[in-house]
Amino acid sequence: MKNKDIMYTLLLGLLAALSLVSCDKQEIETYHANRSLFFERWKQTSATARERIDTVGYSFSHYVGETELTHEFQIKLIGALLEEDTEYRVSVVDSLTTATGDQYSLPEKLMFHKGMASDVLPVTLKKAPSLKDKQVYLTLRLVANENFGLGYTGYSDVKIRFNDQEVIPLWWTQEVTDAYLGKYSFKKLETIIAANEGFSTFEGLSDTEKRKIALKTKAYILANNIKEENGDPMEIPMY
Structure with missing residues (x-):
């Protein structure tokens, strides 16, 4: 074989090898890019309606x-289901966070579990004396790593605001006031909790469950002769 033919053959072999490396690299990049994560931001409020939740309180x-209180943010996977538990990353966004390290904690290692299309990020909030005086914010952000990219634009951040102040719960809406519990007071909230073991919110409850809680509270008020702080009767409008 002539030198020219030998050089030509070697060149073809080199190009083929480079092509294989390139394909392998492309397959790896595509493999990772095809798996990405995003925070679920929509909540089902009825059989036909959904509401976008940007901040939980x-x-x-x-x-x-x-x-301590734990909130679980739901995380969705885009791409093929995992064959083994795989680590993902989340960072605290300092510029959008006023909570201090003693007021919250995150798991030491964040793992998206195999075979799951969605998973949860548990965030633990800690009661601190300083929360009596102010409301604080914690903002978390998904960060791309060697295992996952980022999903839909605008769905990488979540925020929690929390405090220990006597504020009206978000679930105590005008409908709750008119139909079930009457005018809000902190003492009435304490009474509802005392009368209904394990109760914390009306959110997600059926009308029947709400009615049962209201009537049980009303009976508890009558049995214990409970009044508002100013001495007025504590009223529950449910009959």
């Missing part, structure tokens, strides 16, 4: 006796 005053 908690007050320790609504959870009598609790020193």
Whole structure:
């Protein structure tokens, strides 16, 4: 074989090898790019309606006796289901966070579990004396790593605001006031919790369950002759 033919053959072999490496690299990049994560931001409020939730809120005053609360943010997977538990990353967005390290905690290692199309990120909120005086924010952000990219634009951040102040719960709407519990007061909230073991919110309850809680509270008020702080009768409009 002539030198020219040998050089030509070697060149073809080199180009073929480079092509294989390129394909392997492309397959790896595509493999990772095809798996990405995003936070679920929509909540089903009825059989036909959904509401986008950008910030969740908690007050320790609504959870009598609790020193820690856990909120689970739902995370969705785009791409093929995992064959093994795989680590993902989340960072605290300092510029959008006023909570201090003693007021919350995250798991040491964040794992998206195999065979799951969605998973949860548990965030633990901690009751601290400073929460009596102010409301704080914690903002978390999904970060791309070697295992996952980022999903839909605008769905990488979540935020929690929390305090220990005597504020009206978000679920105590005008409908709740008119139909079930009457005018809000912190003492009435404490009474509802005392009368209904395990109760913390009307959110997600059926009309029947709400009615049962209201009537049980009304009976508890009558049995214990409970009044508002100013001495007025504590009224529940449900019959």
